[in-house]
Amino acid sequence: MFYVGLDLFKEEAMPKYNLYCKDCDKEHSVWASMADKTDGRIPCPDCGKMDLETVFKAPPAYVKGNAAAQCPNRSGCGSSCPHAG
Numbered sequence: 001m002f003y004v005g006l007d008l009f010k011e012e013a014m015p016k017y018n019l020y021c022k023d024c025d026k027e028h029s030v031w032a033s034m035a036d037k038t039d040g041r042i043p044c045p046d047c048g049k050m051d052l053e054t055v056f057k058a059p060p061a062y063v064k065g066n067a068a069a070q071c072p073n074r075s076g077c078g079s080s081c082p083h084a085g
Contacts, residue, residue: 018055023047027055 017037020027021044032042043050 018057019052020055021047021049021052023049023051
């Protein structure tokens with residue numbers, strides 16, 4: 001598919017940030033340019049304050065193969081483990 005202008009599809013052209021507002025004690029997901037983020041020009045969608053902190057979250061982990069069937073206990077449970085297949 002061919003797009004004429006990226007400004008029509010801002011969600012595809014700009015990164016999404018998870019931000020936390022201390023004043024209203026809420027976490028927000030906001031599409032914003034990198035320049036706005038680094039300059040601190042993103043207001044809180046609820047209260048309008050400019051004091052937002054970036055929330056960092058770990059990416060999801062995917063396990064493939066036999067490791068998915070192993071016991072979640074790192075030391076191992078032995079043969080009586082309910083997790084043993």
